[in-house]
Amino acid sequence: MHTYLQLFSVTIKEFFSYRLNFILWRLRILLSTLVTVFLWTAVFDGKTRFGYYSKEEMLSYVLFSSLVMTLVSSTRTTELASNIQNGNLMNLLLKPMSIFKYYAAIDGADKFMNIFFGVIEFIFVVTIFHVPLVVPQAIIVCLFFLVCGVIINFFINLMLSFIGFWTPEVWAPRFLFIMILSFVSGTYFPLDLLPTPVYRILLITPFPYLLFLPAHTLIHGIEQQYIVEQVIFALFWTGGTYFLAKKIWKKGLSEFSFWGK
Amino acid sequence: MKRNFTIFLLFAKNAFRTTSQGRIGVFLFLIGKIVRFVFMFYLIFFIFQRTRFLKGYSFEQAALFYLVFNLIDTISQILFREVYRFRYLVTSGALDMVLLKPHHPFLRVLVGGVDILDLFLVIPYGVLAIIAASHVVTTPLQIGLFILLFINALWITTSFHIIVLALGILTTEVDHTIMIYRDIVGLGRFPIEIYKEPIRGIFTFIIPVAVMMSFPVQALVGKLGGTLIGFSFVISSCIFVGSLFLWNIALEKYQSWGG
Numbered sequence: 001m002h003t004y005l006q007l008f009s010v011t012i013k014e015f016f017s018y019r020l021n022f023i024l025w026r027l028r029i030l031l032s033t034l035v036t037v038f039l040w041t042a043v044f045d046g047k048t049r050f051g052y053y054s055k056e057e058m059l060s061y062v063l064f065s066s067l068v069m070t071l072v073s074s075t076r077t078t079e080l081a082s083n084i085q086n087g088n089l090m091n092l093l094l095k096p097m098s099i100f101k102y103y104a105a106i107d108g109a110d111k112f113m114n115i116f117f118g119v120i121e122f123i124f125v126v127t128i129f130h131v132p133l134v135v136p137q138a139i140i141v142c143l144f145f146l147v148c149g150v151i152i153n154f155f156i157n158l159m160l161s162f163i164g165f166w167t168p169e170v171w172a173p174r175f176l177f178i179m180i181l182s183f184v185s186g187t188y189f190p191l192d193l194l195p196t197p198v199y200r201i202l203l204i205t206p207f208p209y210l211l212f213l214p215a216h217t218l219i220h221g222i223e224q225q226y227i228v229e230q231v232i233f234a235l236f237w238t239g240g241t242y243f244l245a246k247k248i249w250k251k252g253l254s255e256f257s258f259w260g261k
Numbered sequence: 262m263k264r265n266f267t268i269f270l271l272f273a274k275n276a277f278r279t280t281s282q283g284r285i286g287v288f289l290f291l292i293g294k295i296v297r298f299v300f301m302f303y304l305i306f307f308i309f310q311r312t313r314f315l316k317g318y319s320f321e322q323a324a325l326f327y328l329v330f331n332l333i334d335t336i337s338q339i340l341f342r343e344v345y346r347f348r349y350l351v352t353s354g355a356l357d358m359v360l361l362k363p364h365h366p367f368l369r370v371l372v373g374g375v376d377i378l379d380l381f382l383v384i385p386y387g388v389l390a391i392i393a394a395s396h397v398v399t400t401p402l403q404i405g406l407f408i409l410l411f412i413n414a415l416w417i418t419t420s421f422h423i424i425v426l427a428l429g430i431l432t433t434e435v436d437h438t439i440m441i442y443r444d445i446v447g448l449g450r451f452p453i454e455i456y457k458e459p460i461r462g463i464f465t466f467i468i469p470v471a472v473m474m475s476f477p478v479q480a481l482v483g484k485l486g487g488t489l490i491g492f493s494f495v496i497s498s499c500i501f502v503g504s505l506f507l508w509n510i511a512l513e514k515y516q517s518w519g520g
Contacts, residue, residue: 024437031444042316042455172289179293183300
């Protein structure tokens with residue numbers, strides 16, 4: 001445990017060594033959030049409701065989901081693909097620690113830094129632009145979905161990096177995944193505004209658990225009619241992605257070879 | 262001029278050969294870009310399913326803003342893709358070899374990596390823009406102004422890319438600068454009127470995203486005054502002169518890294 005805490009601490013120190021990089025990264029996130037806030041504010045110009053969302057609910061969704069995304073999507077597992085490609089993975093394998101736990105510790109630090117600044121940006125946007133918010137509800141259930149989302153995304157990202165075992169084309173599949181994820185996770189708008197059959201189908205996939213459900217639960221509380229299946233699928237995908245990642249990791253490792261290290 | 266064009270074609274051919282080496286990657290990137298375009302277009306469609314106007318613009322007009330943004334952004338990516346790879350030239354010292362060549366360095370570092378991949382996207386964007394424009398009431402004069410402001414927007418993107426190159430030499434930082442440029446320009450996906458002051462003012466008069474992305478469509482639909490049209494050409498000229506000035510300063514300060 002001490003080793004992983006050290007990794008966590010070293011990663012935090014690394015952030016302070018590349019301060020400008022991190023500041024510019026957060027600036028990009030802030031810009032993206034502001035575009036969405038302004039877009040929805042303009043949509044509500046002269047309107048009180050959009051679907052069954054009030055202005056407060058929609059803007060709360062935008063800002064809460066931005067915070068959730070900051071926590072869920074911040075990851076350093078992308079480095080693993082390069083480490084596989086350039087052979088640095090051998091150095092990691094020689095260390096007396098689990099690769100999964102190694103990246104979990106680094107990811108933890110990454111998420112800590114991002115959420116810390118994410119909260120500051122959240123307060124900044126709400127204060128400066130007078131964004132009306134609803135009072136958060138069902139925080140425990142939201143936290144449950146949030147933890148599941150973080151774990152699911154961690155394993156999906158690991159699996160995307162494992163592609164590096166078989167091909168040098170590691171960025172293209174990740175790019176495609178991010179593009180699809182941005183829509184099906186509910187970044188553009190709340191998924192329950194989609195036609196009910198589409199919404200129900202999406203709930204079967206792991207994507208709404210990464211962003212939509214934690215943010216939606218905070219605003220509307222528990223969805224009584226769907227909560228059981230939501231919890232079951234959240235647990236299913238959390239366990240499922242873990243086992244799948246383990247399986248692909250073993251398969252990739254058995255085929256991994258590198259010269260010149 | 263002819264010689265420069267021949268060199269440009271040679272670089273473009275080489276860039277195409279490099280890109281076509283990773284066919285699966287090219288295919289997936291292309292699909293990813295189409296997916297992003299379709300989802301964002303769906304967002305606009307989705308909004309207009311429940312509302313008739315967005316800050317006074319109809320669905321066709323809002324779609325036109327998005328399509329023209331995509332056209333300008335994609336054309337600039339086709340032409341200036343090499344800027345994204347500039348940092349390596351600076352940090353490895355390979356820029357020395359570019360500067361020693363008997364042609365203008367911009368032929369290599371600015372337009373030397375034409376991204377053919379994005380050419381496939383320009384055609385559908387253009388067709389969709391024409392379809393959307395056909396639903397908008399306009400006049401020949403407004404169409405003429407649109408074309409002029411569209412070219413003006415490409416001129417501004419050229420200047421911004423030269424600024425990124427100059428900053429690349431001065432700071433060795435390119436990746437974040439170019440991505441921030443792209444994020445800022447991304448504000449132009451939607452009509453500039455959706456942003457509140459002072460954001461709107463900043464992105465019109467200081468960083469002219471609105472001049473690049475919003476003004477051409479505003480002119481087409483007859484919502485842009487003469488003063489702002491004049492201002493567009495003045496600011497693009499100022500930025501172009503400023504970018505060349507910064508580039509010259511960067512070259513003077515360049516001391517060659519690595520090597």
